[in-house]
Amino acid sequence: MSTRPTEQEFIRDEFDSVLRGRFFYAPSFDIYGGVSGLYDYGPALCSLQANVVDAWKKHFILEEDMLEVDCTALTPAEVLKTSGHVDKFSDWMCKDPQTGEIFRADHLVEEVLEARLKGDKEARGIAHLSLEEENEDKKKRKKKVKEIKAIKLEDHVVTEIEEILAKIDNYGGKELGEIIEKYQITNPATNGKLEPPCEFNLMFETQIGPSGNLKGYLRPETAQGHFLNFNKLLDCNNSRMPFASASIGKSFRNEISPRAGLLRVREFLMAEIEHYVDPDNKKHHRFDEVADVVITALPKNVQEQGSTQTQQISIGEAVKIGMIENETLGYFIGRIALFMKRIGINEKRMRFRQHMGNEMAHYASDCWDCELHTSYGWIECVGCADRSAYDLSVHSARTGEKLVVRENLETPVTVEAWEVDIDKKKFGPKFRKDAGKVTKFLESKTQCELESLSKELANGEIVATIDGAEFHIDNSLVKIAKVKRTEHIREYTPNVIEPSFGVGRCLYALLEHSFWTRPEDTGRKVLSFLPTIAPTKVLVVPLSSNSQFVPLTKSLTRQLRSAGISAKVDDSSATIGRRYARNDEMGTPFGLTIDFQTISDNTITLRDRDSTLQKRGAIPDVIQSLLAMTNGATWEEATTKLANFESQEIEQ
Template sequence: MAQVKRDAFPFDKSRLEANLISKFFYAPAFEIYGGIAGLYDYGPPGAALQANIINEWRKHFIIEEMMLELDTTIMTPCADSKTGEVLRADHLVGGVLEARLAGDKEARGQEALPKDDAADKKKKKKATKTKAVKLEDSVVAEYERILAQLDNYSGPELGELCRKYKITNPDTDNEVSEPQEFNLMFASSIGPTGKNPGYLRPETAQGHFMNFNRMYNYVNRKLPFASAQIGRSFRNEISPRAGLLRVREFTMAEIEHFVDPLDKRHARFEDVKDVELDLLDRHVQEAGATTVKRMSIGDAVANGTVANETLGYFLARIHLFLVKIGINPKRLRFRQHMGNEMAHYATDCWDAEIENSNGWTECVGCADRAAYDLSVHSKKTGAPMTAFEQLETPIVYEKDEPILNKKVLGKTFGKDLRTIQTIVEELDDANVQKLKGELAQGAATIVSPTGQEFKLTPDLLTFERKTIKESVREFTPNVIEPSFGLGRILYCLLEHTFWSRESDAERVVFSLPPVVAPTKVLIVPLSTKKFDHIVRDVSLKLRKGGVHSSVDDSSQSIGRRYARNDALGTPYGVTIDFASLQKGTMTLRERDTCDQLIGPIDEVIAVVTELVQGTIDWDEALTRLPRYDGVQAID
């Protein structure tokens, strides 16, 4: 295959965005009314690209991993009264410090924003009101250290950073208040009266946990198993200003892999153990650095960098998926959550971050959530959410079982008897022994979850020593959760595959892999009705072969028609001309190199179908069809 020079022109974000809008990959929602920040509509190429990414995701995960697919409601009944400020504190601090570092580089005569063009650079400078000012070396080092561990700061710590470094609102230069928690869920109501509060879901995960028992029975009560869901989620972003990277309505693809907490091995880990990843672990970040370590996932699990095989397996599979659909592996890393940003219940958590013109953006989160979700829902509802293991050798042990004197308790505590009974029944063995010891001293106090205290005496509660024989182990499964933001992945993919031809910066190309390209084949006939029957025949055969094709029979030159579809990411094109009438041949063009082959129409259709299906590549196609020498039949 001919070599293509893609770096003839520097990345131009304004040209990218202009092309995405003009080709209607996406556009602001309600645009004719002025638009609403954080809401976008996908046009034909954008909708097709998203659908193809989802289709490949389903094949890569749901089908290959034999997952259970769900489709659960977007409504979530809950109550949350927290409110917040209009500026997101971590984004404010990060944006201002990055702008100051950019100004420092400019003052030193360095290129501050290598990925953006001059117009975008001017736009960013205006937005942050940052002048080109040289900073002390120690200040530069301090800013870089803060940025490296920005996600590790709590709300009060971010407030302290704002005060220490005199960080103000970049739009107004006004001081900012102390950071406050903000409810990111969109409020709604359930039912005609509006009295039942509800929220649009911020993630799809909870639908999996609600249905755990049904799924566990569906798989004949065997672990491990995984469920998956693709659907809309909603977050009331404070200031969505980064296009598709920060929106209020988006599509997520989430997996919940349920596993025995005592055995987090994965049956297919051997298949991926040699996959190498760029890992940014918590220790490097907490030291104020961002240097990645490249290692195989097998080594990362073996040396404890990644907590367990199942988590490591999914990190590798996430990497393989992103690279397959066209993400540049050199601009992909996995960043481990630091102590303050990791959920208190999580064992380990990694984000797949993709570099783009806005920096490193989290596009996939992969966490070991332990037993938190199932335990919380079970405790809240009283519904057991456990799994069972038949033991080969029964376990025999003795334990003290609390015996309540319900008759006396009822007279003493009345309607609180049920509360007392629930508290005692939920005591683990350690707390049973503690309670027994206190009662032996005369009295003991137990406390309900709401803080209500009850004083018990030996006449109300006694203990009976029992021998327990367990043939079945009961436990709450742990969950490994990969969560994909498909809109962010889609945007990063468009950035990574966008370039201009060496001959003309305006001749833009999206080098989208055929597996996700919106249209696979462009049919280009010479502008005459003589070819209509051939066009119909070729189009029908491609569609019957499952190949999405389109026809461009406009009056423009063939070169212009191909260029127009290069900017839509169409990987292949076939030309129908007088040779097609006279000799029954057709040319086949490859998008990136503009190489052309020629052959009998049916042979070309067979080759391009295999190219689209991924069973052959262009080098293989070169052995199947001769190169086109430019000689056409004469009318």
């Protein structure tokens, strides 16, 4: 029973002052001036995080018997070179050579162009906020653009800019450089000209061991650890497919200039699933369970036309019409939507946005982001990517270790294929030190290439150019022929569907979605966490510091603890009303008041945070009600045995 007003204005300063005042979080190394992009979680947010992670484990790992792994963050460079991260895991940055300041190119373009559009609206008299307010707001939000000027743009420029903003995630360094040039985007503080965008790798580098010979990085995702253990995981699953591995752990990204509070951080908790699936069969046996889940979708073709118009569509329909590529991808998108609902995310502020072509990570063949709406705009909180066979293939090729599934075929198949048969006895003496190279040349050929090589061979010899040198291979050295073979085993590299959660971002969105102000008293803030997720379930409040209440308070908290209900006591001298107000800011859903009547008849008052309604009953009955509500029952369902109780909340 929530009394959250639907259209209340969200004021980030007030929100932030509750979160920091109650030590949900704080900038790390605060007394040293802090480091941007690093934050510490205090007790309440630790507990919220533990409950959300616990819900995640139940919803995903336990529900589907996923195999959990816990791999190291320290990763040797070679692994991340193979996975493509050393070369491609980077953002574009622009340096101001005058001041030495460094900007993330896409964010700067976005911010400057958005500011110009706002200035244009103001000039046309259709701005929402007054410029003064807006400029004030910019300063508080630590935006680079500190002032918006009311300058009217030409109509076609407005259209161009709107298109650029819709496609901003689709641009590489070259395009960003062109936009910066064309729209004369400069350092907003000094108007200084910027250097063209250059790539900055987002991984933290370090040295492993004392010799300085082993370069390493902190992992930017947990995924690689799963992939490298694929054979062991498959073995754990008795070689059965499909199956999934899961991991919850910290990852690290050296963001260029993080300025969005808890949303853009350099060290963060990820919860990642790698679901391994037969590339020829991406059906999912539990797809039915999510087919009717309706999501808000923003597919790529809409964005590529420069629009952000969403549509409501069921998972079943989206897969049917090909908007979502396959059942397994659809299944996980549906499961993500259900999870978000389970932890208390406002569904109206959730959408699934498909990546555009250029935007996709280097390993992905399709990707949908679960975006949650916050005061910073729409934020990617979960990525759901089809990584195809990319990772398993590249690691296998690099190490020579097969990362494949072998399936017994019920009916053996006859396969016809071109095969190379090298006469090794002659090959060595003929090519000497290059024998290996020439062998590799022949063995790495595709079927089509082998077919044409067989023709060259029939016509006399193959002339191979390898590393600039020429080699002559005739049919005394090698045979290339089409061979028929009966195969009893099918061997394939699985595809990987990856739902990847940024836990901290989900938590932040949850905090914003849960925050409101009591309309009757704007000084009173509330965080309406669901009872299943709330950091603490119950606040125990003895009416006064009277010593008669001490044993009652102890006995009550002991009973709550043994029922598994986490409780805190506030026996400070503040009024009941003030203690409850403090408690509302912590998001504790229930309050229990011990008063003089409790001493005589063992009854207590139960208070609901959102409605401030109160009911009274015997302690065991109240504990039963609490148990039901912390397991998901509503106030109405759980409190039928309790009597209504009227009392005014005294504020001071």
